[in-house]
Amino acid sequence: MKNKRWIVYAACAVVILISPAALNRYWTDVLNVIGLYVMLALSLNIILGHCGMFHMGHAAFYAVGAYTTAILNTAYGIPVLWLMPLSGLLAGLFALVIARPIIHLRGDYLLIVTIGFVEIVRIALINNIFGITGGANGIFGIDRPTIFGMKISTPGQFFYLIWFFVAVTIYLFRKLEHSRFGRALNYIREDDVAAAGSGIDTGHYKLIAFVIGAVWAGFCGTLFAAKMTIIAPESFNFWESVLLFMIVLLGGRGSIAGVILGTFLVIGLPEIFRQFATARMLVFGVVMVAMMIFRPEGILPPPPRTYRLDGDTGPEEAA
Amino acid sequence: MEFFFQQLTNGLAVGGIYALIALGYTMVYGVLKLINFAHGDLFMIGAYLGLTLLTALGLADHLSPFGVIALLAVMVLALVAILGVVLERVAYRPLRQAHRLSAVVSALGASIFFQNIVMLIYGAKFHVYPHDLMPRTVVHIFGMPVPLIRILILLASVVMMVGLYTFIQRTKVGTAIRAAAIDQGAARLMGINVDRVIALVFVIGPALGGVAGLMVGIYYGQINFTMGWIYGLKAFTAAILGGIGNIPGAMVGGLLLGLIEAFAAAYLSIAWKDAFAFCVLILILIVRPTGLLGERVAEKV
Structure with missing residues (x-):
């Protein structure tokens, strides 16, 4: 069973890797966009899927990273990829500062506050903070x-750059998921009072999850x-955050494979529905409702965690 | 002083509209613990239905302006209420046993659907309400001129809010709604038909939202198919500000948000208007994590 999943x-990985050879520039570019969203959705998955915090403002951190890169590159000519660690660091710091006072808010209160932050960030960017x-024109x-x-400029070249990072993300987040930290996050999601009772510093763990995602x-x-x-x-409005939120829930909270599949559906379907022209988003909305009704836990919910205890031959079920 | 008074009345009128929409969020949340993201779009549909009925029926030729508006309000109220019930039946009822967030995605899907169907029917451009719908009367309060429409909007929203509050507090059906909000299982055991209560909530909430849509159409004169998002977000903010699930909280939150926005736009910076509303929200939630009038939720252990 487990081996079959791996096959x-x-x-899928092989098909994705060789697909640019068979696709034209347009569809390769669609795959690039999907790759970016896979990374974003997987990072949101840590916060929303694993830790269960209702976070609908992920675009704010995305914006901090993108603007850090854009400003430092255009002003000082620092090579783009060199700026990647700094962009991540600043986005993480930003998350730390804003999440610290709000991390204790419950469910829907946290949701509206994160929406508030993404709107404040967007308004600040428009007002040329x-x-x-x-300002509104952005940076070019x-x-x-x-x-x-080697200069990366065609969609085909970007494809390998982006999907290389996607692969790294999947590898690292899988490690994280199966670490002590990942298990603690799942515990907090299921019951944070019990988690606190078992000696998990919930506020601390929630904050770390938030910062990693950011x-x-x-x-x-x-x-x-x-x-x-x-x-x-x-590019960083509320709608982007909503899309990411939908991807994680549609794919399956806490499931890497599910989130990837969810991204292909949420970003890919509107492209495929282009034949419906202006009605494509209408169809998309209906599909969204229908998918939730038929698979309320997401398309690929994570399998229950299984552990083998030392000296024990059978698998041990654990939540 | 007059400038201040203008901002005050404007803020109260807009706040009344926010409060009406916020009631729909808060009532649905109270009973289902669901953030009905499609609520803002029902509000937007209310505005479009009002415009269509106005032009299609040619009411303005036969009735006085107030008669026209009253009749429109009743028709919009009924139609949007029907839509609300259908929405609940199709998109939310199958998900009642599922995780709360699944219903949120369903709500987002419904929201996308509503926006796009309105766009397909009416087109993406702004639509304009007739200017002569309301006489541009200005009344004087304490010697200061105030457009009559602001007073009417505030009055109408306060009347509806007080009516709703009395209904919820004093009638048997209202008691059933409160009971279902506290504990659905226990309410069911007491012989309350919870399905009917939920359906009723989806009649009242969208009906109020639809009327708010009509008010925005009359007040600002132009409507767009995307306006449901921004008004919905503001109203949701108002509901959270007051403490979600709490009906007086939604009213207080709505009026407060309207005032904050009006004064921030007038005295601080219009470009940062929307940001102020969220900043105040965040500050209030840091101090009071369950909103102004929200009850402290006991930990279930």
Whole structure:
């Protein structure tokens, strides 16, 4: 059973990796966008899926990363990819500062506060805060990234850059999920009072989850800025956060494979529905409702955690 | 002083509209613990239905302005209420046993659906309410001129809110709604038909939201298919500000939010208007994590 799953995953990975050869520039670019959203959604998955915090403002951290890259690259000419760690760091710091006072808020109160933050960030960017964000027009003329002297500019080249980072993300987040930290997050999601009673410092863990998610969103911001070469506040509006939120819930909270599949559906379906022209988002809305009714736990909910105890032959079920 | 008074009345009128929409959020939340993200779109549909009925029926030729508006309000109220019930039946009832967030995604899907169906029917451009619908009367209060429409909007919303509050507190059906909000299982054991209570909540909430849509149409004169998002977000903010699930809280939150926005736009900066509302929200939630009038939720252990 477990091996079968791995065969399916490996087959999907191979199909994705060789797909640019069979696709034209447009569809390769769609795959690039999906790759970026996979990374973003996986980082949100840590916060929303694993830790169960209702966070609908992920675009704010994405924006901090993208603007850090854009400003430092256009003003000082620092190579884009060098800025990636700094973008992640700043996004993480930003998350730390804003999340610290609100981390104790419950469910829907946290939801509206995170929505509030993403709106404040967008308004601040439009109003050209500190005089460095370029206002409503944004920032343009961001350099293309270079790797070992090779300039990355076509969708095909970006495909390998983005999906390389997607692969790294999947690997690291899988490790995280199965670590002590990941288990603690799941415990907090299921019952944070019991988790606190078992000696988990819930506030601390929630904050770390928030910061990890934000750092990753900052990394994505760098890739986004490099890919677009122009960024504007409207790329980081409330709707982006809603899309990410829907991806995680539609795919399956806390399931890496589910979130990836969810991204393909949420970002890919409107592209496929182009034949419906203006009605495509209408169809998309209906599909959304229908999918939730038929699979309320998401398309690929995570399998129950299983552990083998030392000296025990049978698998041990654990929540 | 007059400038201040203008901002005050404007803030109260807009706040009344926010409060009406916020009631829909808070009532649905109270009973179902669901954030009905499609509520803002029902409000927007109310505005479009009002415009369509106004032009299609040619009411303005036969009735006085107030008669027209009253009749429109009743028709919009009924139609949006029907839509609300259908929404609950199709998109939310199958998900009642599922995780809360699944219903949120269903609500977002419904919201996308409503926005796009309105866009397909009416087109993406702004639609304009006739200017002569309301006489531009100005009345003087304490010697200061106030457009009559502001007073009417505030009055109408306060009347509806007080009516709703009395209904919830004093009637048997209202008691049933409160009981279902506290504990659905126990309410069911006491012989309350919880399904009917939920359906009723989806009649009242959207009906009030639809009327609010009509008010926005008359007050600002132009409507757009995307306006449900921003008004919905503001009203949801208002509901949280007051303490979600709490009916007087939604009213207080709505009026407060309207005033904050009006004064922030007038005295601080219009470009930052929307940001102020959220800043105040965040500050209030840091001090009072369950909103102004929200009850402290006991930990279930």
